[in-house]
Amino acid sequence: MRCYKLSTNVQTAEAKKTTGQHPKDNPQEEFKLILKEAVDILGYSEEVYDFLKEPMRFLEVNIPVKMDNGQTQVFKGYRAQHNDANGPTKGGIRFHPDVTADEVKALAGWMSLKCGITGLPYGGAKGGIICEPRSMSMNELERLSRGYVRAVSQLVGPTKDIPAPDMYTNSQIMAWMLDEYDHIREFDSPGFITGKPLVLGGSEGRETATSKGVLYTLQMVSELKGMPLEGMKVIVQGFGNVGGYLAYYLHELGVKVVGISDALGAIYDPEGLNIPDLLSRRDSYGIVTAQFENVITNEALIEQECDVLIPAAVGGVITTENADRLKCKFVVEAANGPTTRDAIQMLDERGVLVVPDILANSGGVIVSYFEWCQNNQGYYWTKELVEERLKEKIHASFLNVQNTAEQFGINMKTAAYVEGIRKIAEASGLRGWINLN
Numbered sequence: 149m150r151c152y153k154l155s156t157n158v159q160t161a162e163a164k165k166t167t168g169q170h171p172k173d174n175p176q177e178e179f180k181l182i183l184k185e186a187v188d189i190l191g192y193s194e195e196v197y198d199f200l201k202e203p204m205r206f207l208e209v210n211i212p213v214k215m216d217n218g219q220t221q222v223f224k225g226y227r228a229q230h231n232d233a234n235g236p237t238k239g240g241i242r243f244h245p246d247v248t249a250d251e252v253k254a255l256a257g258w259m260s261l262k263c264g265i266t267g268l269p270y271g272g273a274k275g276g277i278i279c280e281p282r283s284m285s286m287n288e289l290e291r292l293s294r295g296y297v298r299a300v301s302q303l304v305g306p307t308k309d310i311p312a313p314d315m316y317t318n319s320q321i322m323a324w325m326l327d328e329y330d331h332i333r334e335f336d337s338p339g340f341i342t343g344k345p346l347v348l349g350g351s352e353g354r355e356t357a358t359s360k361g362v363l364y365t366l367q368m369v370s371e372l373k374g375m376p377l378e379g380m381k382v383i384v385q386g387f388g389n390v391g392g393y394l395a396y397y398l399h400e401l402g403v404k405v406v407g408i409s410d411a412l413g414a415i416y417d418p419e420g421l422n423i424p425d426l427l428s429r430r431d432s433y434g435i436v437t438a439q440f441e442n443v444i445t446n447e448a449l450i451e452q453e454c455d456v457l458i459p460a461a462v463g464g465v466i467t468t469e470n471a472d473r474l475k476c477k478f479v480v481e482a483a484n485g486p487t488t489r490d491a492i493q494m495l496d497e498r499g500v501l502v503v504p505d506i507l508a509n510s511g512g513v514i515v516s517y518f519e520w521c522q523n524n525q526g527y528y529w530t531k532e533l534v535e536e537r538l539k540e541k542i543h544a545s546f547l548n549v550q551n552t553a554e555q556f557g558i559n560m561k562t563a564a565y566v567e568g569i570r571k572i573a574e575a576s577g578l579r580g581w582i583n584l585n
């Protein structure tokens with residue numbers, strides 16, 4: 149029996165107000181809590197924690213943008229560079245109304261850890277602009293993207309800090325940003341930004357990299373737990389770049405995707421959803437639920453029956469308020485920071501495995517790194533080679549984090565922090581910036 153049905157009164161995404169949940173805890177405080185735990189496990193000194201708890205550099209900018217109605221609107225933007233001991237910093241740029249300085253700082257820290265556990269020669273960075281892109285025209289978005297690059301141009305560059313897409317930014321936005329940077333520097337520098345369109349030096353497999361990485365991670369979990377993927381029931385929160393492709397790959401593999409959601413709500417059907425049909429109805433902002441009746445909230449979706457819950461939208465959606473009501477066996481974190489530390493502890497106690505974001509969603513930065521390598525070489529790889537190398541890196545990182553979890557008797561989240569911090573701390577120590585002990 150279908151539990152969801154098409155609405156006869158289809159509303160546009162703009163006509164409905166966002167009802168999705170928002171981060172309930174401060175992500176930067178979350179970052180610091182697990183960082184402290186991991187620093188103590190490694191037996192490092194207090195100065196390691198003091199150095200790594202905040203980004204090394206943080207820039208706040210105000211970007212004036214001439215809107216289509218002739219008036220100027222000022223947008224606030226940020227760029228955080230967490231640590232560059234291992235190489236240039238790397239991290240996406242998010243366009244979202246809920247962006248905050250603390251969120252950008254935490255996301256930059258998580259990028260450092262992600263690069264650490266996957267062995268990439270980078271530190272972490274992140275950018276964000278407070279805006280509602282769904283209510284802006286393409287011309288306004290182009291002016292905002294170019295304005296952001298002008299505002300942060302001193303700080304970024306192919307050997308300094310390399311941006312990429314994140315929530316509500318895409319390859320077109322990367323193309324405008326690249327063009328603006330090339331104008332400022334007066335030379336062609338495709339390695340300045342990743343997630344570009346193919347014709348501008350993008351990589352095969354970049355658009356699907358994060359979702360493929362989450363899929364490879366889920367395959368590792370299914371092998372580890374002896375539970376075949378086929379027939380598994382999965383809920384995916386978020387139906388954009390990551391959630392949309394992931395739902396499609398899972399559907400292709402015979403997994404029952406029983407729930408999906410977007411910023412306006414969620415649909416759930418225990419019999420499984422028709423993912424190709426939903427994808428064909430989705431708009432460019434990952435919105436599809438506006439076309440359906442019996443839409444439930446994102447909060448309600450998370451508590452529905454399934455084997456695997458995959459948050460792939462915003463942070464802070466699994467907290468102490470709802471962790472004891474989750475009915476899944478595993479959580480695979482595709483979004484950044486979807487589960488709070490205390491909620492992970494509650495899930496641990498209930499035997500629900502949480503595969504951490506900095507491992508599960510690292511496919512994006514791994515293929516971004518491949519894109520940057522290709523730009524530096526001027527030699528381009530096939531999609532098969534990209535995906536083979538991505539799979540290798542995800543497998544190695546997963547096993548590494550799992551071994552660390554077993555070695556210290558800790559959960560995978562803390563183990564991922566331990567592995568990530570070890571790399572950044574060692575490099576910072578060798579450069580003479582901090583004393584590890």
Ligand SMILES: NC(=O)c1ccc[n+]([C@@H]2O[C@H](COP(=O)([O-])OP(=O)(O)OC[C@H]3O[C@@H](n4cnc5c(N)ncnc54)[C@H](O)[C@@H]3O)[C@@H](O)[C@H]2O)c1
Nearest residue numbers: 168315316358386387388389390410411434461483484512
């Ligand atoms: N794209 C990447 O390569 C990449 C890499 C690593 C991590 N991530 C993380 O994955 C998550 C999703 O990124 P994306 O690139 O798919 O973004 P996207 O903009 O393509 O899609 C976001 C999806 O989330 C939905 N959404 C927005 N606000 C919501 C809310 N409050 N509640 C529920 N749903 C909401 C949107 O409707 C859309 O379906 C983010 O946390 C991002 O940081 C993305």
